[in-house]
Amino acid sequence: MAILRQSALIWCRKFSKRDLLTASVGLTLILFSFSFLFSFSKNTVVFTLNNSNFVPLTLLFNAKDRGAFCLDGSLPGYHFDKGYGSGSSNWVLHIEGGGWCESVATCSLRKKTALGSSNHMEQEVQFSGILSSDPARNPDFFNWNKVKIRYCDGSSFAGHPESEFHNGSGLFFRGQLIWEALMDEFLSMGMSNARQALLSGCSAGGLATMIHCDDFRAKLPKAAIVKCLADASFFLDEEDVSGSRTMQLFYNNVVNLHGVAKSLPTDCVAKMDPSLCFFPRQIIGSVKTPLFLVNPAYDFWQIQHVLVPAASDLPGEWRRCRLNIQKCNSHQMDILQGFRNNLLKALSEFERSKGKGMFINSCFIHCQTWMETWHGPNSPRIYNKTIAETVGDWYSEKEDAKRVDCPFPCNPSCYNMDFMRS
Ligand SMILES: *[C@@H]1O[C@H](CO)[C@@H](O)[C@H](O)[C@H]1NC(C)=O
Numbered sequence: 001m002a003i004l005r006q007s008a009l010i011w012c013r014k015f016s017k018r019d020l021l022t023a024s025v026g027l028t029l030i031l032f033s034f035s036f037l038f039s040f041s042k043n044t045v046v047f048t049l050n051n052s053n054f055v056p057l058t059l060l061f062n063a064k065d066r067g068a069f070c071l072d073g074s075l076p077g078y079h080f081d082k083g084y085g086s087g088s089s090n091w092v093l094h095i096e097g098g099g100w101c102e103s104v105a106t107c108s109l110r111k112k113t114a115l116g117s118s119n120h121m122e123q124e125v126q127f128s129g130i131l132s133s134d135p136a137r138n139p140d141f142f143n144w145n146k147v148k149i150r151y152c153d154g155s156s157f158a159g160h161p162e163s164e165f166h167n168g169s170g171l172f173f174r175g176q177l178i179w180e181a182l183m184d185e186f187l188s189m190g191m192s193n194a195r196q197a198l199l200s201g202c203s204a205g206g207l208a209t210m211i212h213c214d215d216f217r218a219k220l221p222k223a224a225i226v227k228c229l230a231d232a233s234f235f236l237d238e239e240d241v242s243g244s245r246t247m248q249l250f251y252n253n254v255v256n257l258h259g260v261a262k263s264l265p266t267d268c269v270a271k272m273d274p275s276l277c278f279f280p281r282q283i284i285g286s287v288k289t290p291l292f293l294v295n296p297a298y299d300f301w302q303i304q305h306v307l308v309p310a311a312s313d314l315p316g317e318w319r320r321c322r323l324n325i326q327k328c329n330s331h332q333m334d335i336l337q338g339f340r341n342n343l344l345k346a347l348s349e350f351e352r353s354k355g356k357g358m359f360i361n362s363c364f365i366h367c368q369t370w371m372e373t374w375h376g377p378n379s380p381r382i383y384n385k386t387i388a389e390t391v392g393d394w395y396s397e398k399e400d401a402k403r404v405d406c407p408f409p410c411n412p413s414c415y416n417m418d419f420m421r422s
């Protein structure tokens with residue numbers, strides 16, 4: 001389990017760094033002496049450096065009185081970029097991802113990082129993808145009020161202080177309180193008069209989006225159009241390749257440690273073990289607000305942590321495949337196709353429901369909404385629409401907007417991560 005957490009942390013660190021750069025394809029980021037890059041199916045360089053869109057960190061001072069603290073007791077934070085023109089009464093929020101911590105040991109490590117303490121957060125981050133203020137890169141939301149919410153509680157904003165130990169471990173489980181303090185702050189900044197709003201998030205932030213979506217809706221004016229978008233967060237309750245329930249065990253530990261059950265849908269918790277209700281498949285059935293899911297069918301985080309966690313592959317047969325989908329042999333590819341089939345099966349009821357949208361592309365990637373993969377001439381497409389165009393069509397109810405890609409390797413517009421190159 002330590003391995004699971006560790007690499008989750010590394011992934012997030014890489015991408016929060018990436019957030020600081022509008023990286024060019026092929027730009028290698030070296031962190032934790034581990035490098036990676038995008039391998040792009042066409043050999044074109046797409047992204048240009050643009051340093052004009054950095055947004056400063058704001059600490060949530062109203063959090064102090066309410067005890068809404070990060071894991072280490074510091075104040076939570078967010079980044080705010082004011083809307084203008086036709087977007088001045090509209091709000092798009094994006095919740096940062098970053099895995100979870102499931103034990104005293106892993107939460108104690110986390111509280112020494114930006115994912116557990118505002119003392120370690122960057123003073124400014126670059127807004128790109130769904131947070132970009134460039135209409136060419138973000139056609140629907142560029143001039144809205146834009147907020148990036150920093151993730152520092154380790155439980156997808158669903159922890160409760162009743163679970164704290166009071167024995168000197170010095171860990172604060174205040175996820176739910178942070179969520180409430182953040183909402184009050186944004187409401188007081190003008191969100192209480194919002195005409196349109198979109199709550200979004202990626203990975204653990206996408207899970208937080210699903211958990212809090214209906215509450216977000218309830219806090220905004222009745223006349224407002226309010227929707228939610230969860231990216232790369234449809235975590236599956238699947239066995240790993242060695243037959244262990246790695247993800248179920250991990251979620252069980254997270255839910256018990258942080259006391260998450262109180263933040264989960266009551267109808268689910270009444271029916272089954274609360275830790276199962278932390279899986280999106282259970283949550284989406286309870287969400288009444290219109291919801292859109294962006295998810296790669298071969299989400300590399302899920303392949304590396306749910307389907308083939310390191311401990312499930314002691315012989316090392318999957319070593320290359322889990323780092324680069326092009327290196328999978330035909331037997332491994334069959335297993336990945338099975339994983340995709342199970343994702344689609346888990347989404348079949350969702351797919352039939354009204355007001356829902358989805359973009360399930362066949363790429364080996366993780367988050368796609370807050371990066372340049374969101375929208376651009378070379379962004380991934382399904383039936384020639386980018387993620388931003390599909391989400392835009394769904395948000396404005398132009399079309400039903402349910403797009404599912406053909407299986408790998410059919411889509412040449414994919415970015416496929418390659419963790420082997422350095
Ligand atoms: C950089 O981005 C801003 C908006 O975010 C845009 O107005 C500007 O034209 C861009 N500059 C370049 C060189 O692409």
Ligand SMILES: *[C@@H]1O[C@H](CO)[C@@H](O)[C@H](O)[C@H]1NC(C)=O
Nearest residue numbers: 104105165166167168169170
């Ligand atoms: C506090 O209690 C928890 C749960 O019993 C335990 O895991 C942890 O090690 C304790 N911490 C300290 C500092 O005693």
Ligand SMILES: *[C@@H]1O[C@H](CO)[C@@H](O)[C@H](O)[C@H]1NC(C)=O
Nearest residue numbers: 376377381383384385386389
């Ligand atoms: C795909 O969409 C782009 C612009 O969105 C358009 O220029 C292009 O012609 C379309 N291609 C096809 C094959 O429809």
